[in-house]
Amino acid sequence: MKPLLPGATLGVLGGGQLGRMFAQAAQRLGYTTVVLEPEPNAPAAQVSPSPIVSAYDDASGLAELAKRAQAVTTEFENVPAAALKQLAAHVPVRPQADAVAIAQDRRREKAHFTACQVPLAPYAVIASEADLAAVSPTLLPGILKTARLGYDGKGQRRVAHAGELAAAWAALGPAPCVLEQLLPLDFECSVIVARGADGQAVHLPVQRNLHREGILALTEVGPGAVPEALSEALVAAAHTVAQGLDYVGVLCVEFFVLRDGRWVVNEIAPRPHNSGHYSMDACDVSQFDLQVRTLAGLPLTAPRLHSAAVMLNLLGDLWFAQGETAQTPPWADVLALPGAHLHLYGKHEARRGRKMGHLNFTAPTLAAARAQAQTAARLLGMAPF
Ligand SMILES: Nc1ncnc2c1ncn2[C@@H]1O[C@H](COP(=O)(O)OP(=O)(O)O)[C@@H](O)[C@H]1O
Ligand SMILES: [Mg+2]
Known part of the structure; x- marks a missing residue:
């Protein structure tokens, strides 16, 4: 692809502070920016002209973004992968939906680290009662983390011993989780x-x-x-x-x-x-x-x-x-x-x-x-x- 030179319009899904600082950097280079964000007056919407106020998965909002922007990025990882796919049918989307989908799920993320042979904490996936019963005691004490949607320490429970595991899992959903060994x-x-x-x-x-x-x-x-x-x-x-x-x-x-x-x-x-x-x-x-x-x-x-x-x-x-x-x-x-x-x-x-x-x-x-x-x-x- 030929570079999109200053003067083009760059889009961002999400209107938080990261979208704001992206828009400011783009504008300094002479790009026009367009922000899609459900919240009116969000940090990025304040600095970018005519923001699109719509849900991240709203087809008409996404269509408008694809029409106005010549390339689109995102500022947070929990944007629906389907939204990125819809956009990608019309404009380059970076990072690509597949990579974002891996970062959205701790199970896939860890599988990727393993495939890359990069060392990671010992862990187990807990998605069923059977997984819970099969947990190796060597993973405890550990941290139970929801596979999806955790951030800033949210969606996590420390588990000191096996007796606390079932209650911790119940408190988190029970949703699919990973249990990681608590590392020093x-x-x-x-x-x-x-x-x-x-x-x-x-x-x-x-x-x-x-x-x-x-x-x-x-x-x-x-x-x-x-x-x-x-x-x-x-x-x-x-x-x-x-x-x-x-x-x-x-x-x-x-x-x-x-x-x-x-x-x-x-x-x-x-x-x-x-x-x-x-x-x-x-x-x-x-x-x-x-x-x-x-x-x-x-x-x-x-x-x-x-x-x-x-x-x-x-x-x-x-x-x-x-x-x-x-x-x-x-x-x-x-x-x-x-x-x-x-x-x-x-x-x-x-x-x-x-x-x-x-x-x-x-x-x-x-x-x-x-x-x-x-x-x-x-x-x-x-x-x-
Ligand atoms: N396995 C672990 N052992 C020790 N500390 C951990 C472990 N996992 C997470 N933490 C602590 O909790 C913080 C948040 O965990 P993290 O997995 O990065 O979730 P988040 O998505 O909330 O950033 C980490 O920055 C670290 O301080
Ligand atoms: Mg973290």
Whole structure:
């Protein structure tokens, strides 16, 4: 396919913050954007002209998107595969429906990792009473996760011993699940890969992630964040996973690093990822620029990290640091810190656990970025790290 040059219209299914940052990156390059999203005034709909307000599986909304856009991407993995298929009959859709369908189901995801010979946590599929009875005790203590629709730690139950398993499964549906062995994590990492239709692939530097209550709280990147040899191994594994899917677009691959130094792949997200947001300020090409390039068929250049960075996720909880009435956090104080880059998503109502924005700190060294981020965390009433 010839590249779609600036001036063309790029479509995105989904109107959340990832769609917003995609649209902004596309517009900077001179593209027109069109967003399909059920919620009027959603973060991406605010920044893109004439959004299509329709359900993701509404045939007439999808038809309008296919008519207005010359290529379409998605900003979240739970868009119905049938919607992507309908669009793909008319316009290029990246990532392709097949790859998204694998990322939507932990069973298929794990089967893919196994096929790629990338190490993963020991696990079993639990889809029936018989599966439940057959669980090997070596998987316990473990984490039971719904095969579909889990995110930010939702759809998961810790299971300490066999006696807790049936109740945990019942509490989750009972829906098809995977039971994973609970691993002794040292830390977590992720790698963002971008792959073009011609198979050319680039990646962002490996980032180190801290989760709190199942939600990403903080990401660090830069010299010293992740040991060199580990970084190389994770980058190679991430490319293998993308290549095995014949993936086109931006893919995030999450990893666990264990206390004994081994590592396993955890899961994939078929889109830019919260853990890659630092690239907007610390790299010369961001994960959203890469999404635009892979969608439009433009050349991919290897992103260069020009600053160390710490990203803080800004959850709605920060609006309640002073009490039960929501109050705007002290942004002016935060922006007085050198290297602060504030990104807010245009969500009007703050709620606990809701992703309202993120705050990147860039600096010449990771220690310096961390020091500024710690000051900001104090100003915002965030738990120290
Ligand atoms: N097998 C495991 N062993 C130890 N910790 C785990 C395991 N699986 C998940 N976790 C913890 O729970 C978090 C969320 O799990 P994950 O599978 O990534 O689901 P989600 O789709 O909600 O991101 C992980 O980032 C990690 O901190
Ligand atoms: Mg995860």
